[in-house]
Amino acid sequence: RPRLPHKMTHSVVSHSLQPPNVFSRWAATVESFFEAKFYSIGFFVGSRPGTSLVLSLLLLIVCCSGFSQLRSESRADKLWIPQGTRAQSDEALYTAHFPPGTRFANLLLESKAGSALEKPFLQDALALHGKVEALSFEGANLTSVCIPQPSGGHPCFISSVLGAWSYDAASLASDPDPLATLNAAGYSAETLRRLLGSPVFDGQGKVVSARAVSIAYLNKLSREVVGGRYQDSVGDGWEEQLLNALGCNAPDCSSDTCVCSYASDQFTVYAFATRSFSDAFSAVVQGDLGLINFAFIIMIFYLVLNLGGLCHKVNSRILLAFGCVLCIVVAGASGYGVSMLLQFDYTPVHSVLPFVILGIGVDNCFVIMNAVDRTEASLPVAERVAVAVSRGGVSIMVTSMTDFVAFSISVASSLPGLSSFCMYAAFCVLFLFVFQLAMFTAFATMDLRRVRLHRIDCCFCLPNGFPCCPTVPRKDAALAIEKGDKDTQRSFV
Numbered sequence: 001r002p003r004l005p006h007k008m009t010h011s012v013v014s015h016s017l018q019p020p021n022v023f024s025r026w027a028a029t030v031e032s033f034f035e036a037k038f039y040s041i042g043f044f045v046g047s048r049p050g051t052s053l054v055l056s057l058l059l060l061i062v063c064c065s066g067f068s069q070l071r072s073e074s075r076a077d078k079l080w081i082p083q084g085t086r087a088q089s090d091e092a093l094y095t096a097h098f099p100p101g102t103r104f105a106n107l108l109l110e111s112k113a114g115s116a117l118e119k120p121f122l123q124d125a126l127a128l129h130g131k132v133e134a135l136s137f138e139g140a141n142l143t144s145v146c147i148p149q150p151s152g153g154h155p156c157f158i159s160s161v162l163g164a165w166s167y168d169a170a171s172l173a174s175d176p177d178p179l180a181t182l183n184a185a186g187y188s189a190e191t192l193r194r195l196l197g198s199p200v201f202d203g204q205g206k207v208v209s210a211r212a213v214s215i216a217y218l219n220k221l222s223r224e225v226v227g228g229r230y231q232d233s234v235g236d237g238w239e240e241q242l243l244n245a246l247g248c249n250a251p252d253c254s255s256d257t258c259v260c261s262y263a264s265d266q267f268t269v270y271a272f273a274t275r276s277f278s279d280a281f282s283a284v285v286q287g288d289l290g291l292i293n294f295a296f297i298i299m300i301f302y303l304v305l306n307l308g309g310l311c312h313k314v315n316s317r318i319l320l321a322f323g324c325v326l327c328i329v330v331a332g333a334s335g336y337g338v339s340m341l342l343q344f345d346y347t348p349v350h351s352v353l354p355f356v357i358l359g360i361g362v363d364n365c366f367v368i369m370n371a372v373d374r375t376e377a378s379l380p381v382a383e384r385v386a387v388a389v390s391r392g393g394v395s396i397m398v399t400s401m402t403d404f405v406a407f408s409i410s411v412a413s414s415l416p417g418l419s420s421f422c423m424y425a426a427f428c429v430l431f432l433f434v435f436q437l438a439m440f441t442a443f444a445t446m447d448l449r450r451v452r453l454h455r456i457d458c459c460f461c462l463p464n465g466f467p468c469c470p471t472v473p474r475k476d477a478a479l480a481i482e483k484g485d486k487d488t489q490r491s492f493v
Helices: 006-016 022-047 049-069 086-097 119-133 161-165 169-173 178-183 189-195 233-245 276-307 318-341 348-373 381-410 416-452 474-482
Strands: 102-111 207-209 212-220 224-226 229-231 267-273
Touching: 022 049, 022 381, 022 416, 049 318, 049 416, 102 119, 102 233, 119 161, 119 169, 119 212, 119 233, 119 267, 161 178, 161 212, 178 207, 212 233, 233 267, 267 276, 276 318, 276 348, 318 348, 318 416, 348 381, 348 416, 381 416
Parallel strands: none
Antiparallel strands: 102 212, 102 267, 224 229
16 A cells, blocks of 8 residues: 655654643643542442432422512513613603503404494394493493493493494384484594494495494503502403403304304404403413423433333333433422522513423433443442443533523523523523432432342332233343343333
């Protein structure tokens, strides 16, 4: 084969023998220092897993004492607007003199066929209005919750073309020409365009048809701050009665658009009230709770498959997978507790935080167990755990500290909601690192001891397993494999 010239050979050899630069030496020194420290931690946990679990439990109890300082905040103006700004002070001054006092409920009645200004349609609309007037919540009805009408007619301030008949079904029933009455009521074309959907006018400026009619109820707002959120118990309760009466709590989604399931042959009902946004947000949050549970179930199954499989009686790690998830839950509870102790508000956005710490925590568990699997199986358990932690601990520390610093810097955000979320996330990541070194490593030590004692994963307290799935001595299992038989430890059946 061709030979390198003498000068080039000498250059390559001398380059390979060059001493490492100062940065390489510094990095090697730092890495060796942390590996030694993590080796000591791993050896302690591997030698005394029970003590490590007790210390973890004590730390959890101390951190969870912060739950006594829980403060929740869901007001958007307190979460997503920078506090202490000129706009905030101006708004506070304005609301001090002119506090908000109006809430609304808007109904849109869309015709199923024909014009919305035909008499049967208008009669059905007035029948619906009659049901609204009959609603009651803790003794409060429409007349008591609405803003009073200063002029004659209906005592409440209602915006609708039904006012042409003073919201009286008998007046409409005796009207031979409702369309003429509406045009003679004195509504301007601009007002009719606001009260009617897709109105059609003739050459004289008179309305002749429309696709929909709106009914807007203006009610009193009597809100107060309770537990970090605005609350108007009477107004919210009456609006809930209204939405339930219209069937909005059980919408009809048979078509492309969900509509309230109010029964009418003339129109379809769409409703929107002041509480509608909070109802929609609450529904999303409740849906997220189901997703969180589903995510934990999927992650447990994924952990079981990747840590040791399902089929082997001894080498499977089902209990260890549950231990990993338990560590994540404990770390989350500790992070939440310390954040609450520091008086950071809990907000609705925090409901997505479990997904974040679940992904980070599972990744850390994989790093630790991969390091354990790469150690010599003949070493004592404490030695195997120490070597594994010395290798994997540095990797976990680097990623955890990176996430912790990133979230900690974001705490300085001028948006209180973002600042609070980042504080909770920073402490959760930090405690993930702590508990997975102290708690999960203790669980891994116990699992290694179980495997060394040749006991079944889920029933480690039984030396010989269940009668239906007994364990086989290692020598017998190895001999069976050598003879070409199947591994007698591979199945629980």
